[in-house]
């Protein structure tokens with residue numbers, strides 16, 4: 001008797017769990033959004049048949065100021081369009097590949113239960129479309145990505161995005177939901193080397209990223225494109241990591257996550273400072289905006305943030321709360337040239353240099369922007385230096401006597417005793433050979449023409465000569 005009851009209970013439960021057969025499900029069209037936006041909650045109390053249409057587009061887009069890259073995208077953006085459904089929904093998935101594409105593509109959704117996550121059923125040649133259907137059995141936040149060979153290359157070119165499978169009751173309500181996804185990129189040119197940069201397979205295999213980015217471009221979420229919220233509001237971020245190689249130590253400087261659904265799963269960890277997001281994984285972080293200011297989203301593998309681009313801003317407006325924080329902006333301390341992205345002047349100078357029309361005026365404007373992010377932390381924005389520690393660049397006799405010496409100082413660093421304007425210094429300036437020839441020339445031209453210095457200019461050719469004469473073999477400072 002008991003057994004029969006249990007069997008009956010099990011049957012009832014399974015009928016409930018799987019719901020009515022497909023043909024009576026209401027049919028809805030999924031609303032997809034481009035990052036950093038997230039579609040509204042489904043608001044549904046029961047499963048539906050959801051039609052998803054996603055188009056692959058290969059296109060050139062900026063990856064940094066003055067630098068472009070041929071991205072392969074799901075929906076025209078990196079990361080790809082955000083998809084939002086409800087647990088128990090049946091998804092009829094249509095993958096289209098734009099006729100202008102050069103490659104075939106497919107999609108592996110980590111929210112699919114089935115071989116290849118849909119990859120085998122969705123292989124789509126340029127100018128074609130394919131269709132497959134799956135049931136979203138598990139709630140959670142899932143990565144999707146292209147899985148066409150060479151898989152690493154398709155992912156490295158930006159082919160990933162997120163699909164949220166809401167629990168039946170939905171997620172707790174918040175004031176803002178944002179879509180942020182990290183990825184690593186590999187270009188043949190150096191970081192910020194201008195022009196259209198091709199993918200570099202060797203760097204990708206060696207896992208030596210040129211760029212590590214949130215939402216596919218340096219500055220995608222800074223300046224006017226920063227995420228915004230107000231004091232007192234709740235913020236939720238769906239944070240994915242497309243990889244292809246690097247694991248993200250996701251952190252928001254100055255905020256503590258009230259809760260993190262780590263690894264995209266159902267368990268929520270409370271009071272988290274930094275959450276690890278694996279390549280091909282995602283997390284949901286929730287926190288409340290309490291103190292106004294600029295909050296910097298970083299991969300706390302921190303060279304990636306300051307030297308490879310993994311940096312975004314959440315700007316919180318509203319009244320101060322001195323009982324929590326005394327105030328004073330941290331922007332300039334942390335951000336350098338990223339606080340007010342004025343890299344336009346840098347790009348203008350590069351274009352002019354390529355066209356052979358570069359003027360000292362272009363150089364000075366570009367140099368000023370770069371000086372702010374590179375030299376001013378030590379030598380100060382007014383070039384006055386700091387007594388006994390950092391020598392002045394304003395009216396420096398060391399610099400004035402032979403400005404070209406400064407090229408070597410920047411490329412190779414300086415250390416040991418030196419005299420500037422009669423005062424002794426015995427400190428270390430680190431080499432900054434990550435700067436390219438144009439950048440060094442423009443910075444020094446700016447210094448030559450500022451703070452009462454003698455004027456004149458340094459050319460990229462001068463820098464090239466010095467670099468060739470003494471190539472950087474180590475990162476040690478030295479004379």
Ligand SMILES: [Cu+2]
Nearest residue numbers: 105146148154
């Ligand atoms: Cu692909």
